[in-house]
Amino acid sequence: MNDDDYVTALLRPLAGEPSGPPRIDVVKAMRDGRRRRRRWWATGSLAAVAVTAVTGGVLVAARPPAPRPLPDLPPDPVVPASCTAAPLPAKSYRSAEVTAGDSSGRWLIGRAEPDVGTPSISKSHLVWHDGKLVADVVPPVGGMTMTDINASGVAVGISDSRADHPWTYRDGTFTRLKGGTGFAVAINDSGVVAGQLGRDQKEKPVRWSSPAAAPEPLAAPDGVRAEVRDIAPDGTIAGVIGDFQGYLWLPDGTARPIPAPHVDGKPALGFEPLVFRYGWLYGTVAFPVTGGPGSEQIDYRYEPRTGTWQEVGALAMKTQVAGPGRWRFGQDNPEIYVGPRTLSLPAYLPAVDAYLGSFVVEGISDDAHVVSGIAMSGPADLTLPIQPLIWRCR
């Protein structure tokens, strides 16, 4: 027996697989990894996403006690009966993506060749209106990503060329927002922009009352990182303080933490807001895991006016949320929240035939009739192009 055979035989009893369930938390890895990033981080930083299924969900009061009548909650759109998928035109570009869609479903923005080259290359930005390509504009600097667009076709985002800067786009022109380094996260239909200014992971939340306005700081507790996630139609800005303290900056200039819900008598560890939609703030609630470290994250939505919570899913990251400050993830069978329910989206079969079987949702209209997104390679094969898509639902 030679040495190799000897060691192989010697160690054979140690062969095998771990027998227990994995304790690996990808969401936590992303959160921790995000802190370790320096520059890339900025863009609407990752937030979350959502969950599975569900037909209804459970309403829970923010504070356990006294039974009370159901509050007057904003109406949800009807879940469409069916959707059809179609490619978005992208001229002769080999690859293109949508990065944001507006509340009306009429405006979409994205860019060409997102998978090629480095972030420092200035890539053509594409704007679609009613599904037609209406603009193809090269930004004045590289590393541009538009993270949100409103119903007037005004977009905001970030360039990370050399230093991060907040930008806005309108009618074919990119303009830097005032205030120096930082990034814009979201814009509402009134043109109010939420973002952060500063640098080196110390960017502070700010609001621009319009894309041309000077920034106004948003007060936040000292000593912990504050991240802006989205802005509601009424100007309310949601964010997260530290790891899991949801926070609201209200239009009247006040701010308050979002109290985490109690569920089954147990207080949650916290709430991480993701996106305003249908009058609710969607996000993930973290619960302690019995008998182990870490936390379990479940999708909820929160109605800020009444303080009502509703569970909308099971574990986070099974249903798409598609907001400006969101995690993006691919699914073979994509689905997105419509109210407390989920809408399943059909795969675009030519994309699947081209090995683009992983779909990411980037936007949904308030009436849930228009959904936008991309098809990409599941294993992140960079030799395959990205296909921008639109789903029309009725």
Added chain:
Amino acid sequence: MNDDSDAGYLEYVSGRIPALRRVAFLLGGDEHQADDLVQETITKLYAKWPRIAKVENVDAYVHTMLVRAFLDEKRRGWWRVSLRDKPPERPAPADASEEKAVLRAALDRIPARQQAVLVLRFLCDRSVADVAQLLGCSEGTVKSQTSHGLTALRRILGDRVGGAL
């Protein structure tokens, strides 16, 4: 970099966790520690993903990160805490679980890089060239580490294969 890389990251990681866990488990022999190693590896991976996603062989890169995380932990001594740290005393353990414990304890007593080389080559079926890439050393070094590791194991265990085992 924009967050389109998140989709790629999630797709990548979700498909690789079982393989990473298996290698981590074989390296250290402890399930919880394996999970910790994978957690650390995918955290680092996320932090670097905008750049790593563009390298040619992401799998090799990630496995290198995993092996280095293992070596780092060994160096810090943390790894030993929950391992059965006692040297094997009896020559021929009676049952399979005890046999595993003896082997694992012996492996844990040899230098970390030698341990990694033996596990990667003979439990993970990696070639000498692969192991050299994972450890960032030459193939000659892998061979000499194999030899030193084997000598150390024999010293601890005696010549067991083909005998009592």
